[in-house]
Amino acid sequence: MLRLAHLNKVYANGACALDDVTIDIEAGEIVTLVGGSGCGKTTLLRLVSGLEHPTSGTVSVDGEAIFAPHPAIGMVFQEARLLPWLTVAQNIGFGLAHLPAGECKDLVEDALLKVGLAGYGTRWPRELSGGQAQRVSILRALVTKPKVLLMDEPFSALDALTRGSLQDHLLALWDAHRPTLVLVTHDVEEAAALADRAIVLQPRPGRVFADIRVELPRPRDRLSQDFAETKRIIMNALDGSLSQPALSKNNAGATAGSWW
Amino acid sequence: MSDTQTIAVATQATPRKQRGVPSFVYGLILPVTAAALYELAFRMGMVEARLLPAPSRIAETLLKLARSGELSVHIAATLMRIAFGFGLGAVTGVLLGVLTGSSITARRLLDPTLQALRAIPSLAWVPLFILWLGIFEPSKIALIAVGCFFPVYLGVMGSIANIDRKIVEVGRAFRLSRTALARRILLPAILPDTIVALRSGLGLGFMFVVAAEIMGASEGLGYLLVDGQQLGKPDQILASILCFAVLGKLSDWIIVIATRPLLTWQDSFARSE
Numbered sequence: 001m002l003r004l005a006h007l008n009k010v011y012a013n014g015a016c017a018l019d020d021v022t023i024d025i026e027a028g029e030i031v032t033l034v035g036g037s038g039c040g041k042t043t044l045l046r047l048v049s050g051l052e053h054p055t056s057g058t059v060s061v062d063g064e065a066i067f068a069p070h071p072a073i074g075m076v077f078q079e080a081r082l083l084p085w086l087t088v089a090q091n092i093g094f095g096l097a098h099l100p101a102g103e104c105k106d107l108v109e110d111a112l113l114k115v116g117l118a119g120y121g122t123r124w125p126r127e128l129s130g131g132q133a134q135r136v137s138i139l140r141a142l143v144t145k146p147k148v149l150l151m152d153e154p155f156s157a158l159d160a161l162t163r164g165s166l167q168d169h170l171l172a173l174w175d176a177h178r179p180t181l182v183l184v185t186h187d188v189e190e191a192a193a194l195a196d197r198a199i200v201l202q203p204r205p206g207r208v209f210a211d212i213r214v215e216l217p218r219p220r221d222r223l224s225q226d227f228a229e230t231k232r233i234i235m236n237a238l239d240g241s242l243s244q245p246a247l248s249k250n251n252a253g254a255t256a257g258s259w260w
Numbered sequence: 261m262s263d264t265q266t267i268a269v270a271t272q273a274t275p276r277k278q279r280g281v282p283s284f285v286y287g288l289i290l291p292v293t294a295a296a297l298y299e300l301a302f303r304m305g306m307v308e309a310r311l312l313p314a315p316s317r318i319a320e321t322l323l324k325l326a327r328s329g330e331l332s333v334h335i336a337a338t339l340m341r342i343a344f345g346f347g348l349g350a351v352t353g354v355l356l357g358v359l360t361g362s363s364i365t366a367r368r369l370l371d372p373t374l375q376a377l378r379a380i381p382s383l384a385w386v387p388l389f390i391l392w393l394g395i396f397e398p399s400k401i402a403l404i405a406v407g408c409f410f411p412v413y414l415g416v417m418g419s420i421a422n423i424d425r426k427i428v429e430v431g432r433a434f435r436l437s438r439t440a441l442a443r444r445i446l447l448p449a450i451l452p453d454t455i456v457a458l459r460s461g462l463g464l465g466f467m468f469v470v471a472a473e474i475m476g477a478s479e480g481l482g483y484l485l486v487d488g489q490q491l492g493k494p495d496q497i498l499a500s501i502l503c504f505a506v507l508g509k510l511s512d513w514i515i516v517i518a519t520r521p522l523l524t525w526q527d528s529f530a531r532s533e
Contacts, residue, residue, distance in 0.1 A: 051432060068435070075433045081426055085448040085525045094444075095434045124525050 001027040002048070002148055002180050007057035009043055009206075017043040019205035021057070025197075027147070028178040032185055032195040034234060036242050040206025041184045045150050048182065049075045061148060074146035074179075078153045080133035082125035088112070088136055089121030095144040111139040114176070115169050131162040135169060142173055149174075151183040155190065164222075167193050171218065188238065192230040193220055200234065202241035209241035313495040318502065321495040325484075335503060337480040338469055341397065342511075345404025346465040350458055353409045357416025357457075362446075371417075378410045383471060400472035407468035408461040415457020419450040452526060455519045459512055466508045481507075 002025040009018040017040040025031050033041045046052040048059050050069040059066040061073065069075075082091045089108045096104045112118050115135045125133060134154055141149060155163040167190060174181055185191055191198045195214045202209035214230055221227060295315040301307045302314040313321075325331040356374070360367040385406060386399075393399040423446060431445040473482020481500045488496035 049433060051429060069433050071435065077426070077430075079426065081430050083427060083430070083445070083448070085451075087525075094430075126525075 001025060001029075001062060002182070003058075003060045004044070004048065005058050005060070007044070007047060007059070008055045009040065009047060009052070010055045016205040018047075018054075019207050021201075021206065021208055023199060023208065023211075025180055025182065027180055030174065030181040030183070030194055030196045032183045032191040032198050033201060034185060034188065034191045034198055034238060035201035035206070035209075036186070036203055036238070038206075039201040039203035039241070041201050042152055044201070044206065045152050045182065045184050048148070049073055049150050051075075071144070072147040074141035074144060074149045076134075076138050076141045076149065076151040076154045078156060080125070080130075080137040082128075082133055082136060082140075084125050086125075087121065088117070088123050088125065088128070091125065091136055092121075092139045092143055094140055107143050108139075111143050114173060115139060131158050131166060134158065134166060138170065138173065142177075142179075145177055146179055148180045148182065151181070153184050153186065156186070163187075163190070164193075168219075170194070188231050188234050189222070191234050192216075192227060193222060198234050198237075200237040200241050210237040212237060311494055313498065317495050318498045321493075322499045322502070325496075325499065331503075334479055334481050334484055334500075335507070337477075338473065338482065339507070341400050341404060341469050341472065341480065342462075342465045344397075345401045345469070346408045346462055348401065349405035349408030349465070350412050350461055352405070353412025353457070353461065354416050354454070357413045358420065360413075361417040361420025361450075367417075374413065378414075382407045382468060386471075386475060395476055400469070400477070403472050404465050404468045407464045411464060412457045412461040415460070416450065416454050419453030419457070420446070422453070423449045451519075451522055455515065455523070459515055462511060462515065463508065466504060466511075470504070 004021060004023045004025075007018050007021040008016075010016050021040075021044060023031075033044060035041045043052070047054050048066070050059075050066045050073065053067070061070065064070075064072075066073065082088075083094065086094070089105070089112070092108045092111055093104045096107065099107075108121060109118070112121055115138075117132060117135060120128070120132070120136075125136070128136065138151075138154065155166050158166065171194065181194075183190075183194060192214065195212075198212045198214060199208060200210040200212065201207065212233055216226055216230060298307070298312075299315050322331065325334075356370065360371050360374075382403065386403060389399040389402045393402055427449065428441070428445060431441045436444060469480070470482045470485070473480040474486055477483045481503050484500040485497050488494065488500065
């Protein structure tokens, strides 16, 4: 459904962020991209969103190649990035400008209700806590009913308690329409709590190191033995990805950039 | 326990209105008290009021000027010059500010020249403007426009440079067209700074209208100043100064009131000035 084929990204300064990344994602799958800093996980997400372009390779959704931001793809950033001059309701309805006002209002109110923010529609973003703002930001991306939702470390700035509750909110929202969800995180617990598949990337240059299928049933019990085991497997892969020397997978000539 | 409670109550109460007294009353306390004290001292014969006339005397002069219709002529002349000069300066300031703020090429091309022109004291243009435009209205309006232009230009250009790129990216992620991006993201983002720039531009407009009128005019509040000096009428000078104070404050207040609905989203802290 979402296909990343042989993605390479070399920045203008010569830094190679991604090297031949190929990932196939099923419709409705929840995939978490895990990796240490500098492994290109944010870059990968931005390529999928169409905000940046790959040096080579293609991103496609249902066979349609993505070159620029696309209506089928929603994006949630690390910071909430709400527009301060719009109310909470106007922020959520930002991508619904083409709809009649009444329809937009219903969708927004319905959305606020689902995340426990009913009655917050007329407030200003500055009046929200970090967790509330991020919930609004997720709603803004979801009300347009995208087929793919991309999230770039959306909960990393929140405390553990808020993070846990937002992960539950996210799963409930995801369950309503079952979009394909790609979430970048550096938190192993988050990956284990959410993922159908946890893909571990290795740094310098960014490559897929491991693709771990998580078969735990939902809702997941975070205190269970299986959950701990899942975390351990992901953690192990992450450790391995960080100690892995930057070897060229198939041809020695491609390592010209990393000789030093 | 009781301490924390009182703190909570106090912080809740501060943003509310302070028990019925409108805030502008506080602003009047200092000038009104000073005037009353001086008047008192004058009445008791404690001060020689030849060079600094008593407030009652100034009020009398103002009233006389108003009754004869002179005052409205002078005020109208001054306001007209400011309206045209500020209008011209602000519009060009906003246009060029948007241009240099949004296009790197335009900034590289235009900004150095404009900054060099800014370094010239605006009054240095007066002889040239008089040669080019004559001694009547156009040269005065040109001077005021130059004075208003620079703060507006700098403010608008700076506000565009300060737009949060992360928020612009939200617009891109939602596939806004260039015009939609300008209307829905860029314009609201630069609005607060632009309004501040317009306010400081208008303030400079009042400064330069006085300069223009002192250097040669047959009407206007600035003319009243010079006339009062030449005829030895300090009460007339002070009456004119009073008019400037009131008009300046009033016009600034009009901008603030007119734009307040656009800025309700800002922190109440910034609005409470």
